[in-house]
Amino acid sequence: MFLKFILRALKYRKQRLLLAFAALAVAAALATVLFNIYGSIERRLREQFSAYGANIAAVPQSGGLVSIGVKAAAEKQGGIAAPFAVRTTHIANTLVPLVAFISSATEPITPYWHVEGRRKIGEGECLAGETLAARLGLKLNAPVPADVPCVLRGIVSTGGAEDKELLIPLDPASSGATFMEIRVPGDRLASARAALSKQFPDVEFREIRAVADTESSVILKIRAALFLLTLVVLVITTLCVTGNFTEMVIERAKEIAILKALGAAERRIAAFFVSESAALALAATLAGYLAGLFAAAGIARGIFGGVYRIETDWLVFAGVAGVMLAVAAISTAIATSRIWTIEPAVILRGD
Numbered sequence: 001m002f003l004k005f006i007l008r009a010l011k012y013r014k015q016r017l018l019l020a021f022a023a024l025a026v027a028a029a030l031a032t033v034l035f036n037i038y039g040s041i042e043r044r045l046r047e048q049f050s051a052y053g054a055n056i057a058a059v060p061q062s063g064g065l066v067s068i069g070v071k072a073a074a075e076k077q078g079g080i081a082a083p084f085a086v087r088t089t090h091i092a093n094t095l096v097p098l099v100a101f102i103s104s105a106t107e108p109i110t111p112y113w114h115v116e117g118r119r120k121i122g123e124g125e126c127l128a129g130e131t132l133a134a135r136l137g138l139k140l141n142a143p144v145p146a147d148v149p150c151v152l153r154g155i156v157s158t159g160g161a162e163d164k165e166l167l168i169p170l171d172p173a174s175s176g177a178t179f180m181e182i183r184v185p186g187d188r189l190a191s192a193r194a195a196l197s198k199q200f201p202d203v204e205f206r207e208i209r210a211v212a213d214t215e216s217s218v219i220l221k222i223r224a225a226l227f228l229l230t231l232v233v234l235v236i237t238t239l240c241v242t243g244n245f246t247e248m249v250i251e252r253a254k255e256i257a258i259l260k261a262l263g264a265a266e267r268r269i270a271a272f273f274v275s276e277s278a279a280l281a282l283a284a285t286l287a288g289y290l291a292g293l294f295a296a297a298g299i300a301r302g303i304f305g306g307v308y309r310i311e312t313d314w315l316v317f318a319g320v321a322g323v324m325l326a327v328a329a330i331s332t333a334i335a336t337s338r339i340w341t342i343e344p345a346v347i348l349r350g351d
Helices: 002-012 014-052 069-076 103-109 130-136 186-199 209-251 253-261 266-304 314-341 344-349
Strands: 056-060 080-091 094-101 114-117 125-129 150-157 166-169 179-183 203-207
Touching: 014 209, 014 266, 014 314, 056 186, 069 080, 069 179, 069 186, 080 103, 094 103, 094 130, 103 179, 125 130, 130 150, 186 203, 209 253, 209 266, 209 314, 253 266, 266 314
Parallel strands: 094 166, 125 150
Antiparallel strands: 056 179, 056 203, 080 094, 080 179, 114 150, 125 166
16 A cells, blocks of 8 residues: 555656655755764864964963973873974174974974975074065075074065074973973863963963964854754755645545545554655655765865865764654655545545
8 A cells, every 4th residue: 555655656746756855855965065064164174273373372480491391291182382492693793583493393383384495404404584584685505694503494484473583493402492382172272271281380371362262263153154054954945845745635635535534544644645755855865965975075175175085974874864854754744734634525525
């Protein structure tokens, strides 16, 4: 009986079923895109925000130096850290800031540095800020007449204090730094800061709020927008599918009346429609999920850059399938409520 009911629907109501299928498939594709982006948006945005540099600055509480051990402790908290030792030097009788740093440690935390020449330097080599280089006429690969002689390997442009500094490698034997820049994942910022403060009570760990607050705010707002957009799509789909199934119930009133006249319970008849819509929802989920994977990969590449990468996630598929089944069930339940109002005697009389 159930199979016959489904086959008759496919044979005589193709247009309505195709419309319902199309609505569910489009909703499944959009849900796949939104769920895919929703699940990875935090990781992707945190990767993007890492380009803005550190979100914690470590400075000594009362003079002195920041222990180099802070770097290892920050790395244990899942972060990265770069120590800087600041003093002054003379270049051609001009007093300039001299900053010692570790190239390998600084590079991942300062991707916004634009360097003409070579960024990585070794002993006897240095970098100069573009403002300093222009003011003193410093040239690439030429000696710098400083108190600490070095060969200029790169000119740095950041739009910040580095533009006026001379940068040299930090002595590996150094036990402390003037300050340290630290970057930890935004969701672990508070816990990492608390752990570091407890471990190093003589160091103040200041949250760089311009970076930290913006990061958290943007992530929350985008996730909220995605959630609301998903909700709107599902509501529209529910209305569309409800309309289609309501028309199908009206068109099949005679079949329903015959079934009721033969003693079929309304619940059993409604179950036929629900099963029909569930089968439709599962087929639409599969089609929509496959389309959504390609769309999500294209959108992610367009927004965040990188390679075109299709990321399959069975949790996303299960979520989309569950949502589509729920939408189909709700839509059909609303539509099939009319079954209880159909009077076999009236319908079969033709009134």
